[in-house]
Amino acid sequence: MLITCPECGGKEMSDQAYVCPNCGVPTGRVVGYEYSSAGSL
Secondary structure, eight states: OEEEOTTTTSOEEETTOSBOTTTOOBOSOOOSSOOOTTOOO
């Protein structure tokens, strides 16, 4: 499904994308795992 990027003025991108291919803004999807706010790995 295509969604509209709010950053680059209405360009369409996939809802499966991690970042917008036009401007690079993150879509909020988590890649692999979430980071801990404590910073320990």
